[in-house]
Amino acid sequence: xxxxxxSSGSGYRVPLSAxxxxxxxxxxxxFGGGLVWARRVVVEQRQWMDxxxxxxxxTLCQLMPGPNIVGITVCVGAxxxxxxxxxxxxxxxxxxxxxxxxxxxxxVLQYAEIAVLRNVLGGLSASAxxxxxxxxxxxxxxxxxxxxxxxxxxxxxxxxxxxxxPLTMVLLALAPISIAVxxxxxxxxR
Amino acid sequence: MNNSSASLVLAVHLAVLSSISFxxxxxxxxxxxxxxxxxxxxTDEEFANFFAxxxxxxxxxMILMMSFVGLKVGGIxxxxxxxxxxxxxxxxxxxxxxxxxxxxxxMPWQRIVRRGLAPLTIGLVIAGxxxxxxxxxxxxxxxxxxxxxxxxxxxxxxxxLWILTAGGVLGGxxxx
Numbered sequence: 001x002x003x004x005x006x007s008s009g010s011g012y013r014v015p016l017s018a019x020x021x022x023x024x025x026x027x028x029x030x031f032g033g034g035l036v037w038a039r040r041v042v043v044e045q046r047q048w049m050d051x052x053x054x055x056x057x058x059t060l061c062q063l064m065p066g067p068n069i070v071g072i073t074v075c076v077g078a079x080x081x082x083x084x085x086x087x088x089x090x091x092x093x094x095x096x097x098x099x100x101x102x103x104x105x106x107x108v109l110q111y112a113e114i115a116v117l118r119n120v121l122g123g124l125s126a127s128a129x130x131x132x133x134x135x136x137x138x139x140x141x142x143x144x145x146x147x148x149x150x151x152x153x154x155x156x157x158x159x160x161x162x163x164x165x166p167l168t169m170v171l172l173a174l175a176p177i178s179i180a181v182x183x184x185x186x187x188x189x190r
Numbered sequence: 191m192n193n194s195s196a197s198l199v200l201a202v203h204l205a206v207l208s209s210i211s212f213x214x215x216x217x218x219x220x221x222x223x224x225x226x227x228x229x230x231x232x233t234d235e236e237f238a239n240f241f242a243x244x245x246x247x248x249x250x251x252m253i254l255m256m257s258f259v260g261l262k263v264g265g266i267x268x269x270x271x272x273x274x275x276x277x278x279x280x281x282x283x284x285x286x287x288x289x290x291x292x293x294x295x296x297m298p299w300q301r302i303v304r305r306g307l308a309p310l311t312i313g314l315v316i317a318g319x320x321x322x323x324x325x326x327x328x329x330x331x332x333x334x335x336x337x338x339x340x341x342x343x344x345x346x347x348x349x350x351l352w353i354l355t356a357g358g359v360l361g362g363x364x365x366x
Contacts, residue, residue: 063300065212065283067253078289083285094250101247106258109239109240109258124245125245127336127338130319130340133336134341134343136319140312143308152310157314160317171212181306182303183306
């Protein structure tokens with residue numbers, strides 16, 4: 001391989017257009033499972049990060065608010081080209097699919113009253129809701145053995161599903177207690 | 191309230207949610223749903239339709255979904271404002287935290303915070319799915335589709351797009 005694009009002092013600068021196109025690809029391929037494609041493009045194809053660094057970046061993104069996959073986009077762009085790199089990567093990730101999606105989607109939604117389309121949309125949203133619930137349950141599986149984790153997951157669920165409380169209030173009430181409990185547990189484990 | 195001030199109210203609300211959306215934007219769905227329906231901007235059914243359409247599009251689904259709400263409230267400017275509000279604050283925070291990441295690496299408190307936040311995030315994701323299922327439910331058939339999607343998601347390695355397609359086809363055949 002002629003060059004291996006790295007940010008660290010090799011003098012080679014990844015072009016901004018490569019960031020734009022790389023993340024456009026992640027975005028367009030990422031039906032449902034964007035993370036799979038982000039790793040494929042960033043680690044395997046472009047070698048912008050190695051496995052270890054990618055995993056660490058993902059952890060950082062999971063710790064932060066916002067869509068995790070957008071976070072990876074920002075971090076890779078920032079690593080390679082600083083702020084302007086982050087903007088290019090995010091623009092590639094969001095702009096083209098957003099424009100197309102908004103155009104097609106608003107046409108579809110205009111005809112949402114047509115019986116057939118209405119039925120299709122009904123079926124789609126019922127199954128999409130199921131996928132979201134399923135994703136949550138899958139994420140919960142590794143925490144099965146921690147009773148306090150199940151308790152806090154249940155409280156967060158109930159707080160949003162059965163009350164009309166705003167998310168800020170639910171999070172501000174539960175997060176400090178949940179973090180404190182996790183702290184006590186890890187202190188005991190030591 | 192006119193359209194542009196309604197768009198602004200929505201954008202500010204989304205920007206706040208974007209800053210606290212630990213675990214991704216699906217966790218804030220119930221909040222946006224309650225907020226927009228209570229304001230009379232969208233109906234339950236419209237909200238469910240936005241969800242359905244944005245889930246079958248490639249790309250950042252939640253940004254698109256919030257843009258549909260913005261489009262309804264304030265036309266194209268509303269859609270753009272909603273999109274920016276949805277990813278802007280989060281992007282800024284990602285950028286800043288990436289810069290600080292080296293300093294935070296391997297700190298024990300970071301693991302504890304993660305352990306504390308993870309269950310809340312998961313509960314919120316499930317709540318997002320539950321609220322959307324409630325919006326979509328028009329009868330036992332749609333509840334059955336949701337339940338089947340959950341089961342397929344948990345029990346098989348089927349690509350999510352197949353599950354969505356199956357739901358859309360069953361709906362299109364008039365089975366709901």
